[in-house]
Amino acid sequence: MSGRSVSFVDRLLTALRAPLFIGLGLAAVYLLQTLPFLLYSWRLAGLPLQLLILPTCVAAVICIKRPVLAVMVATVAAGVTTVAVRALHVNEPTILSPLTPVETVAFLIIIMTVVFHADAVAAVIEVGLLCASATFALLFRENTNLYSSETRLNFALCVAVVGIAVMVAIYLRARDGMRRRALTAAVTDAQRAERVELARELHDVVAHHVTGMVVQAQAAMAVSENDPLAAHRLLPGIVNSGSDALTAMRRLVGTLRESEPLYTATTDLDSDVRAAVERAAQAGVPVRLRMELPDSVPQEVGRSVLRLVQESLTNVHKHANAPTEVTVELNRTVSGLRLLVRDDGIGGRVVPVGGSGGYGLVGMRERVELLGGLFSAGEVDGGWQVLAELPLEGTR
Incomplete structure (x- = not known):
């Protein structure tokens, strides 16, 4: 059960970063709403009135990259649509808000995206503008009686839907932050483990050869005055130890470049x-x-x-x-x-x-x-x- 919920949350997080998913979803809702009205709906300047909703859909698609522009476009589009509906006395279908279904979905997507991505102050301002445009539609798209039970219910539904969208976005934002912190901690632990492994390998391999060089050089210095030939016999050992140290170092550098395990032992x-x-x-x-x-x-x-x-x-x-x-x-x-x-x-x-x-x-x-x-x-x-x-x- 928990695995499924995590998977669903991950899908939501992915969707909030994917304009393509948002666009496809809005297109489906838009077509479901628009097809019955394309031939028979009221027209403005020879075009179906439903086309006035398209800017709001576009705003929902671009809100990930340009949230401020998206909020402004959605707010203005909702206002223009409200004026057109009121002027032509068009009875538009609504659901859970004074907006049309596709406008409602687009507004909720913009609200969730803004809360998810923007800082607190910007989110409050931008969500406030969207709520103001929805309130404007509630008051002026129809001859609304502010004191009627229907208006109050509609307003309560608006507040509830927006509140749920904001809470879901806050939850997803917190969840995404936890996931990012966990990923950062995992990367940090992996890097620390790699550094420890590299330090251990350098100490075990390179220091082994360098210590041999130092010991043989000290022995050569100790006997050089009394027995130069004995000191000379120690020189090949120093050369061999130095060559082994260089070989080990080259192997370490090579494994680092090739992202292979840091080991130089044979089988x-x-x-x-x-x-x-x-x-x-x-x-x-x-x-x-x-x-x-x-x-x-x-x-x-x-x-x-x-x-x-x-x-x-x-x-x-x-x-x-x-x-x-x-x-x-x-x-x-x-x-x-x-x-x-x-x-x-x-x-x-x-x-x-x-x-x-x-x-x-x-x-x-x-x-x-x-x-x-x-x-x-x-x-x-x-x-x-x-x-x-x-x-x-x-x-x-």
């Missing part, structure tokens, strides 16, 4: 993890890898596992104090995958060059929790340990 988790471990080893920290993967890993889970490995190894380079070995274990459990990254850094953590943005652990926790997994990180036996458990089925 081969085994090869991706081994490549990440090899790059970490080239930076000077020995890594011991133990990996046992299932035959099939969902792409989203595999991508997150790779980012966790990269970020954990990056944190070892940035924060670990003189680690001698890093252990990376990736094994299948009963419910999913278990990732363990542990270093044996001695003492407290060190402050990296350029400071720390503090987004690494937050990003890793977000990745795991989005998949319905468990994440923990902290000091263990003087070193640092990252532990993540990710489900392979029923991820959310």
Whole structure:
């Protein structure tokens, strides 16, 4: 039931923005009213008197784009028609108002459109002009007795019809405002999510390679005076890390331009993890890898596992104090995958060059929790340990 009412309201909102629908509706009402009178009605300057109503119909069609002009045209047209009807003593059919059926429909459309689109002050003035022209028609189209019950009933009907039209337009305007605000909020949330995803991807991918470059450059500087050849052997690693960083950045820019997902991992988790471990080893920290993967890993889970490995190894380079070995274990459990990254850094953590943005652990926790997994990180036996458990089925 509620779905149908929403659909009906949406149709009304669409109609109030569509001059074509308004024009077709008025044309149907106009033809129903006019056909019986085209050949036999009173004529003014050789034309059927019904043609005097056409400007009011045109006003209803243009009121969306030009509301002020539409109100003026409808007001003047109603006044001219009233004078012509009174001068020729024509008995025009009316319904719910002193106006003809097509005039009544056109006036209601203009009133609803003005209230829906215009600001409050303009709406009051424009609706007031239309009501004044309808009152003028009530008083002068026929020999009206202001104190008769028929006149009072007719006037009450006019007020009721206009009031209903105004209330419906106000309701539709409020409903449209709510829909616009909901749409704006949805767009804002989507943009925020995209920014968070981009920030996470930049941190996990680019920072991983840049950290490797910094660590290798620091090592080269430390040994350059005593062993220039050792420093020279570190340069290819810096070049490779820089090339990888540029490649990752180009992929990110490319996915942004093509509106594709912001991921640079392949579908081969085994090869991706081994490549990440090899790059970490080239930076000077020995890594011991133990990996046992299932035959099939969902792409989203595999991508997150790779980012966790990269970020954990990056944190070892940035924060670990003189680690001698890093252990990376990736094994299948009963419910999913278990990732363990542990270093044996001695003492407290060190402050990296350029400071720390503090987004690494937050990003890793977000990745795991989005998949319905468990994440923990902290000091263990003087070193640092990252532990993540990710489900392979029923991820959310």
